[in-house]
Amino acid sequence: MRECGLPGDEVLAALGAKKEEDLTYSTILSSMCTLPHPVAVRAHVLFMETNLGDPGLFPGTAAIERQLIATLGELYHHPGAAGYASSGGTESNIQALRIAKSSRPVDRPNVVIPASSHFSFEKACGMLGIEIRTAPLDEELRVDVDRARELIDDRTIGIVGVVGTTEYGMVDPIRELAGVATEYDLFLHVDAAFGGLVVPFLPEPIPFDFALPGVSSIAVDPHKMGMSTIPAGCLLVRDQAVLDLLNVDTPYLTVKQEYTLGGTRPGASVAGALAVLEHLGREGFRAVVAGCMENTRRLIEGLEALGIGRAATPDVNVATFRTREAPPGWRVSFTRKGDMRCVLMPHVTADTVEQFLVDAERYYA
Numbered sequence: 178m179r180e181c182g183l184p185g186d187e188v189l190a191a192l193g194a195k196k197e198e199d200l201t202y203s204t205i206l207s208s209m210c211t212l213p214h215p216v217a218v219r220a221h222v223l224f225m226e227t228n229l230g231d232p233g234l235f236p237g238t239a240a241i242e243r244q245l246i247a248t249l250g251e252l253y254h255h256p257g258a259a260g261y262a263s264s265g266g267t268e269s270n271i272q273a274l275r276i277a278k279s280s281r282p283v284d285r286p287n288v289v290i291p292a293s294s295h296f297s298f299e300k301a302c303g304m305l306g307i308e309i310r311t312a313p314l315d316e317e318l319r320v321d322v323d324r325a326r327e328l329i330d331d332r333t334i335g336i337v338g339v340v341g342t343t344e345y346g347m348v349d350p351i352r353e354l355a356g357v358a359t360e361y362d363l364f365l366h367v368d369a370a371f372g373g374l375v376v377p378f379l380p381e382p383i384p385f386d387f388a389l390p391g392v393s394s395i396a397v398d399p400h401k402m403g404m405s406t407i408p409a410g411c412l413l414v415r416d417q418a419v420l421d422l423l424n425v426d427t428p429y430l431t432v433k434q435e436y437t438l439g440g441t442r443p444g445a446s447v448a449g450a451l452a453v454l455e456h457l458g459r460e461g462f463r464a465v466v467a468g469c470m471e472n473t474r475r476l477i478e479g480l481e482a483l484g485i486g487r488a489a490t491p492d493v494n495v496a497t498f499r500t501r502e503a504p505p506g507w508r509v510s511f512t513r514k515g516d517m518r519c520v521l522m523p524h525v526t527a528d529t530v531e532q533f534l535v536d537a538e539r540y541y542a
């Protein structure tokens with residue numbers, strides 16, 4: 178650390194120069210994050226100093242968090258849902274498994290998780306000492322519910338289903354998983370980190386939420402398709418008593434107990450998340466999702482016309498292809514199986530897709 182500080186302008190100029198080294202979103206097709214909506218940025222700046230870790234000092238910001246959870250609860254057919262804003266899908270998934278573990282204390286617990294699930298479950302289970310039982314997928318890359326059921330035994334504390342798988346954009350058959358959860362009286366966590374703000378806005382929404390009695394918790398990330406600033410995740414459960422299973426005493430704070438994983442928590446990105454939901458409404462989100470889905474179809478159709486076959490027919494805006502190479506200049510990613518993966522986020526416009534196809538035509542020719 179310097180002995181004598183630099184003028185603020187000089188520091189910011191140096192930071193700005195570093196930022197120039199970052200990619201801009203214009204060529205990024207590999208990210209599940211996107212440019213935040215301008216209204217989220219404005220809200221974020223307004224709440225920069227707020228700390229939800231001590232909500233009694235920021236009652237207005239705490240009310241915004243409650244409104245965010247209530248809005249999502251209503252969207253997920255359970256207006257009375259409880260929940261809180263986490264740092265993202267990883268934290269929400271960890272917390273959901275902590276709840277599942279506290280609700281059913283058994284020796285050597287296990288949890289049944291689809292093979293397509295995000296690596297955050299590996300972190301969660303490692304931390305919590307839970308054995309992972311990996312349920313295989315069917316031919317369309319959704320979890321095979323019968324095979325999942327076969328993995329359940331008397332040490333199983335929960336099941337997971339994914340709404341918008343990270344790699345192939347599939348939605349697991351949550352209705353069937355919910356049936357299994359009810360039958361075995363198991364906690365069912367739905368990881369809708371990505372698809373939670375896509376599926377409700379499709380012309381024909383696939384059922385995945387609290388309307389299904391077997392669904393216990395839902396993770397959804399406003400910092401993905403919610404176009405909020407980072408970090409903004411949400412964990413929703415059916416009622417407050419479920420969250421309270423995680424309470425620890427916080428004697429010197431303005432609240433006497435907390436169930437969150439983080440202590441100090443940003444209010445800024447939570448305000449950003451609510452701002453986008455309020456500003457766009459269902460109508461606005463339907464338009465955003467329709468655009469992303471149209472771009473997904475167009476990319477698949479365009480690349481197939483060039484002889485690059487799709488790897489899956491996705492339920493949400495993730496397109497994957499049977500090729501190990503991408504046209505230069507574009508950031509795509511590759512799945513564990515080696516398929517090229519493009520996420521058609523709101524920053525990926527129809528023009529971007531056409532430009533990618535022009536470059537692809539030249540490259541794959």
Ligand code: 0PR
Pocket residue numbers: 207208209210264265266267268270295297339341342343368369370371398410
């Ligand atoms: N669950 C699902 C289904 C996810 O896709 C992700 C992240 C998570 C949980 C974890 O969320 P957090 O990363 O918010 O904790 N999916 C993306 C991925 O791993 C995250 C991402 C976003 C990665 C932008 C890269 C990137 O540029 O691919």
